[in-house]
Amino acid sequence: MEFEKLHVFFRRVSTKGQDIATQEAADLSYRESLNPDEVMIINENAVSANKKSINDRPEMQKIISLIKEDKVDTIYAFDRTRLFRDFYDGMEFTDLVLKHEVKIVFTSVGNGHLPASDNIFMEGLLSLFSDIEGKNIARRSGETRRRYPPQLLGYRNDKETKKYSKDSDKKEVIEQFFSALTEINTIDELHSLIKTFQKDLKCKSEMSLINMARNPFYAGHDLVKGINKLRHVDPYLSLETFDQLQKAKDELFKAYVNTMEQINVLVKLFSPTCGYCKKTLNYRQENTSVYGFFICSNKAHRKVKVKIPIIELQKIVEQVFQEVANKLDYKKLCSHSLESFKNIKRQTESEISIIELQIKEFMEEFLLGSNQYSEDWKMDPRYKKANHLKEEKQQLVNNLSQKEMLLENNKDIAQIVEKYLNNRSRVSLPLLYSLIIKQLIIYEQGLDIEVFAFDYLQNMQTELIYEGDESAWI
Structure with missing residues (x-):
């Protein structure tokens, strides 16, 4: 029996409180006219197309996979916004369905929504408008949260009057915190200050106090778009004092946040074990x-x-990386190819994401700044640049496929790994760690580092001496 292609009914709601029943009712007549064996229903519940990219939407990925396998006849959705909010995601999806001759039916047509078409220019404009609408929704929601946060450290919110008054239990400590911020000059001084007030204010996260220090709400203002005084807020400091604090300490705040993010990455990455009790x-x-x-x-x-101090452990690991890069026998490392490919793929996908953002920017400029009735619109430099970037993206995809073939066939892995280690040993610590380090075991006067594929290292010392500030690690 010949395989019948599927009719996919896709519905999406952004939050748990929304009801999907309206979308079900709109596509009912279409479903009733089809053979049940041809119908596939896919619901995305509590998924925001504003906040999640296509790669983070497993149900949409399922549809895309079916389309690529030529298993889909028609996709039914309430309107364009149910499929995508992001302009670039929408355009990529349009290219895909046109390539595989998949029909799109919007079940809300007749309620102000235009039907789907194969006019790529028109679909581009409609996707752009949907993107803009979605960003406006997110902007309005963000503006409301900035001006009327559900809860904020140091404030009590009167829900009837919508006024924010200082929390009498924390008022004095918060005022001391803002005053003390003017006296610190280094990351360590800022950290020491935060640890002190974190305890006094019973904050679980250091970032809560950094966010407080950078939030103009505490000065009774919203500064995202101009200077907007929040008359419903009792400020802890004046706007002038807040501005002076930001000008003097903004770089220090940024450096602290970046340092803490890097440390959090290292803590999760290293996760060393005790050499005596074997516990983490x-x-x-x-x-x-x-x-x-x-x-x-x-x-x-x-x-x-x-x-062992984390900064010392990082230096030891980097020393091991350099030693491994110099001693690794790449020909014997072919059995490690699949694991290597997963990491290479992650890096390439990151580069592809950057190109996709650039394509989106050029296409937005082109669609908003071009005359759609012009006969030579294809000669527009923005359109050409977007197409050139698409070619670069496709080249990356092709290169990734070629690498996958090489790795799976255990061919030429030596050159790929060698080049990667030599060029990025100081750039991508998590990637190198996952490729090389299997386990860190710490003792009182030394440590053991278990390395993946240790049998593939040529003439490598089994003991490396690291001279730290306070002690030597072997």
Whole structure:
């Protein structure tokens, strides 16, 4: 029996409180006219097309896979916004359905929504308008949250009057915090200050206090678009004082946030174990330094102190990377190819994402700034640039496919890995770590590093001496 293509009914709601029943009712007549075996229903519940990209929407990925396999006849959706809000995602999807001759039916046509067409220019404009509408919705929601946050440290919200008054229990401490911020000059000083007030204000996260320091709400203003005074807010400091604080400390705040993000990455990445009890070491922050340390708190070996600063561990790992890069026998590493490819793929997909954003910007400029009735619209430099970027993207996709073939066939992996290690040893620590380091085992006076594919290292020392600030690690 010949395979019949599917009729896919797709519905999406953005939040848990929304009801999908309206979309079900709109496509009912279409479903009733079809053989049940041909019908596939896919619902996306509590999925915002504004906030999630196409790669983060598994149900939409399922539809795309079916289309690429030529298994879809028609897709039914309430309107364009149910499929996509993002302009570039919408255009990529339009290209795909046209290529595979898939029909699109909007079940709300007749309620102000235009039917789908194969006019790529028109679909581009409609996708752009949908993108703009979605961003306006997000903007309005964000503006409301900025001016009327559900809850904010140091404030009490009167829901009837919508006025924000200072929390008497925290008022004095917060005023002291803003005053103390003017006296600090280094990341470590800022960290020490935050740890002190974090305890006094009972904050779970350091970022809560950084966000407080950078939030003009505490000065009774919204500064996203101009200077807007919030008359329903009792400010902790004047706008002038707030501006002076930002000008003096903004770079310090940014440096602190970036440093904390890097540390969080390292903590999750390293996750070292104790050489005595085999348990994962805990990470502890210093009160006087932004950089903390790993330590084993198991009382079973209390006489043995298992502790290493995170910054020292990072330097040791980087030293191991350099040694491995110099000693690795790439020909024997072919059995490690599949794992290597997954990481290479992640890097390439990141580059593709950047190109996709650039394409989106050029296409937006082209669609808004071009005369659609012009006969030579294809000669527009913005249109040409977007097409050129699409070619670059396709080249990356093709290169990735070629690498996959090489890796799966265990061919030429030596050149790929060697080039990657030599060029990016200081750039992509998480990637190199996943490729090389299997386990970190910490002892009182040293550590063991278990390396993936250790059998493939030529003439490599089994002991490396690292001279740290306080001790030597072997």
